[in-house]
Amino acid sequence: MATNTEPTTGDSMDSKDYDYDLIVIGGGSGGIALAREAAKFEKRVAMLDFVKPTVHGSTWGLGGTCVNVGCIPKKLMHQAALIGQAMKDSEKFGYTVEPSFAWETCIQSIRDYIGSLNFGYRTTMREENVKYINAYGSLLDRHRVKCVNKRGEENIISGLRICIATGGRPRVPDVPGKDLCITSDDLFLRRTAPGKTLVIGASYVALECAGFLAGMGYDVTVMVRSILLRGFDQEMATKIGENMETYHNIKFLRGFVPQEFTNELEGDTKRIRVNATGSGSNAGQAHSDVFDTVLVATGRDPCTSGIGLDTVGVKLDDKGFILSDNEKTNVWSIYGIGDALSGKPELTPTAIQAGRLLARRLYGESTLACDYENVATTVFTPLEYGCCGLSEEDAIARHGEDNVEVYHDHVLPLELVIPRSEEFGFVKVITLKPEQERVIGFHILAPNAGEITQGYGVAMKCGLTKEQLDAAIGIHPTCAENPTTMATTKRSGKELKSGGC
Incomplete structure (x- = not known):
């Protein structure tokens, strides 16, 4: 992309000529992190946040x-x-439990907790001298932002610099009856x-x-057009699908895309009929079924249109x-962080890190930029x-197959041995041969893969090698120890065998 351009004639670099040193458009994790960090340098900071309701009326508070x-x-x-x-599982360990699940109780507990986070953010903004404006912001020029609140009232503010931190929203296929479907924006607020x-x-x-819906006891089907988890390791994605289908009662309808959603009454109950057609090898086939809820999760689009x-x-x-x-964008006074940026991981921690580091570069003496590799x-x-x-x-695409060595192994979580002895995990470590x-x-x-992966991620930032992995002594019996004992490569063609100590 073009280099961030220098100020042009008519652009004042004196922050006193503007209402704020920095205007942040977007009150999610990245925007909040940037605003708070900039305020630590005693800069005048305004942060705008506004949530457009979904077609079902779902909306929420500060925090993104x-x-x-x-x-x-x-x-x-x-x-x-x-x-x-x-x-x-507890029955196999000697417990007698008769579980029942109440969606309403679960949702209320979660919403109560999130409400406390919303309140905490508003309080923090005030205490740290960040001006929080609950309004929809759009650019009028390189320094001015039009703010429109929920009552339709307009106000214009100016800033020497502006950062776009508007994130993204779920993408909904343009299919007849699409408004009958919900997205994750609705699911997490659903009361029934x-x-x-x-x-x-x-x-x-x-x-x-x-x-999680299947784990709560609901009948769940997943309609998949082609592959699972595009952009992730496909062997792992395949194993995830197999695990969900085999051990967690989730049905997969593969090679189909929706064509129409219609309301259908069953007695006094309104349900949704989904008509679908086959894709790929299923081309020409048709499928129809009725559901209580249809959740669309086909990706997310950036919130970059309509903001100037x-x-x-x-x-x-x-x-x-x-x-x-x-x-930095190609316009010198405009910056961006978070999910709205091209080619960056759409993850909360990266947005937070990028926001804090940007503030330190703009207002401190730091030159440290956000490292988006190995996140x-x-x-x-x-x-x-x-x-x-x-x-x-x-x-393999980046380094060539001959330069890549892949180690792999089954993972047998001990906590699953008694209730579900057949449910295995899997681990894979990919190494670059020319670099030791x-x-x-x-x-x-x-289980707990997130807790395991964080430590290995830190090690990879430090240049972890297979030799160092082999030299480490694992904690037994844990799944986290498996990467320290791996000896079988894919190249060898040897069969993987799982055993005990």
Whole structure:
């Protein structure tokens, strides 16, 4: 992309000529982190946040997607599902439990917690001298922002610099009857139980929602057009699908896409009929079924339209994401962080890190930029998938098959041996042979994979090699020890065998 241009004639570099030193548009994790960090340098900071309701009227408070309808409620609902599974497993350990699940109670507990986070953010903004404006912001020029509140009242504010931190929202296919469907923005605020549910999509959001809904006892089907978890390691993605189908009662309808959604009455109950057609090898086939809830999770689009980026000439990619270099756009006074940026991980911690580091570069003496490589993450499916670095496909594409060595092994979680002895996990370590087998990819499917992956991610930042992994002594008996004892490579063709100590 073009280099961030220098100020032009008519642009004042004196912050006194503006209402604020920095205006942040977007009150999610990244925007809040940037605003708070900038305020520490005694800068005048304003942060705008406004949530457009979904077609079902869902809206939420300060904190963005992660806090309100993303990471936080997702992890808590995942935990609710794990508790339900643990109660079923407990019988084999000698307990007598008769579990029942109340959706309303679960949702209320989660919303109460999130409400406390919303309140905490508002309080923190006030205490740290960040001006919080609950209004929709759009650029009028390189320095002025039009603010429109929920009553339609307009106000214009100015800032020497402006940062776009608007994140993204779920993408809904343009199919007749699409307004009958909900997205994750609605699910986490839903007050009534979803019942029999169709999840459309193969993203991590789709699989996570399908997983916890099934764990809570609901009948769940996942409609997949092609592959699971595009962009992730495909061997791991296949194993996740197999695990969900085999051990967690989740049905997969593969090779189909929705064509129409219609209301259908069964007595006094309104349900949704889904008509679908086959894709790929299923071309020409048709499928129809009725569900209580249809959840669409086919990806997310950036919130970059309608906010004036075209007015000031900020460059976007072909999907509407902001092109940037170290969070700088091609317009010198405009910056961007978080999920709205092109080619960056759409993860809360990266947005927070990028926001803090940007503030330190702008107002402190730091030159440190956000490192988007080797960012560890986890997909919270029933058996969690943690990963860091390159997938096997990407490693081979980038470095060549002859330069890549892949170590792999089964993982047998001891906690599952008694109740579910057949449910195995899997681990894969991808190394770069010419660089002393430096670890360039780490993947594990196991309980608590997120907790395991974080440590290995730190090690990869430090240049972890296979020799160092082998020299480490694992904690026994844990799934985390498996990467320290791996000896079988894919190249060898040897059969994997699982055993005890």
